[in-house]
Amino acid sequence: MPEKRQSRRRFLTASGVALTAALAGCTLNPPQGSGQESSNNSGFPDDPVTPQTQEEIPASSQFSEVYQETIDSVAAVRATGASSSSGGTAWVYDDSHLVTNAHVVRDATEIYLRFRQSGWLQAELVGSDGHSDLAVLQADLPDSATPLELTDQPHPVGTRVAALGNPFGLTGSFTTGIISGRNRTISIPNSRFSTPDGIQTDAAVNPGNSGGPLITLDGVVVGVVNATQGDNVGFAISAAMVRRVVPELIETGNYDHSYLGIALSDVTPALIEANDFGNYTFGVYVNGTAPDGPSDGILQGSETTTTIRGREVEVGGDLIVRMGEWTIQNRERLSAYLALETRPGDTVDIEVVRDGETRTVQVTLGTRPEL
Known part of the structure; x- marks a missing residue:
């Protein structure tokens, strides 16, 4: 928690209400004047009048x-x-x-x-x-x-x-x-x-x-x-x-994000059918690794493709099922683990399914490239 000045807020007893916002793009009034009429000259609406009691509303x-x-x-x-x-x-x-x-x-x-x-x-x-x-x-x-x-x-x-x-x-x-x-x-x-x-x-x-x-x-x-x-x-x-x-x-002034250096996709029924993942029906499939990236030569990407019911499906890549203490069900879970549990330079244990067998490899994370 950041250091705070003494707050004027009272403890509120209710539970919450939801929100989210769109990307910036609105035009605000220039600093030299609000351009709006308001009795408090701030550009904000006046405080609402609340004559009723909480019991009434x-x-x-x-x-x-x-x-x-x-x-x-x-x-x-x-x-x-x-x-x-x-x-x-x-x-x-x-x-x-x-x-x-x-x-x-x-x-x-x-x-x-x-x-x-x-x-x-x-x-x-x-x-x-x-x-x-x-x-x-x-x-x-x-x-x-x-x-x-x-x-x-x-x-x-x-x-x-x-x-x-x-x-x-x-x-x-x-x-x-x-x-x-x-x-x-x-x-x-x-x-x-x-x-x-x-x-x-x-x-x-x-x-x-x-x-x-x-x-x-x-x-x-x-x-x-x-x-x-x-x-x-x-x-x-x-x-x-x-x-x-x-x-x-x-x-x-800056923040460095962990970087695994792989192309990935969620496991699908077609991937399960085309590959030998044992009893695993969840995880993240490694489509490929970035050349000279943190996972290059450690994690294995797709080697070839096959056809399942008329659709081309990748074959031979690792299936990531665990990282550190986290079970990895999907891409969202993998990304959250990297973002919330690791920093660049950390070495993480990654459990994968490869050629029908489960094994653990170690990858030292890099720093995500600049935008």
Whole structure:
């Protein structure tokens, strides 16, 4: 957990509401003025009037409470470059740092933030990791912008969550839903790699939500909104990934990811029929290894192909069924193990099925190539 200033938040007794956000692309108002009429001149909506008691409107009161407890720690982001500008969302991580998406601030020469209780503030980019799509900003924060708590445990599917952000430049927006899936693989803009351990949500997210927090109704951050793939399907980078990447971005400005150096695919019925995998019906099939990569000469890729019911199927590659202490059921599991349990330079035990026999090999992990 990052060091925190004394928080003004009360403990909320509800469980959560879901959210996720689209890739950056909204146009925010320029720093010199909001361009919107508002009695508080901040660009954020005025505090809602809540004359009713919680007994009269328990659900909306619960949502309003978590909104009021967290919104001052969420900022609109405007990033400008030599030929373009983009907008998104950031949230307060510690006394001087904020977290957002790397794609929101990519190629930016100037970055501005706007909180509900402030005008536009200039921010500096501390570090950025394109592979996880996380970035850290630094700014002189207003007193009302206190750090949000980052969860230290996974929350199950069905947990209610909420997304705070600035969709289409609509500052201070709040949408709700549930965690509708876990362990998703998230595609990252401009990258041939993806990020594992993602959270799926049905909370409404749109361009401009990118980088904003996905929170439970206790106000705890479970993910960083990253993308949307249509109605009711949004994604967030998990808190577990944030915990690994962000501290190193603050310390060094960069983060190195483990690299196995293989082409892989999930095992299928056709692969099982074409190869001798013994009793294994799950795992990750090694299609090939990167020349001179960490696995070259250690793991075995496909040697040839055969035809199964009119379809060409690869034959001869290893089937990975275990890495370290983790059973590897599929690609998502393998990617999550590399991302959350290892660092470049680690030597890992990999259990494979080769030619009908189970064996354990050791691979020393490399560093994932730059984007």
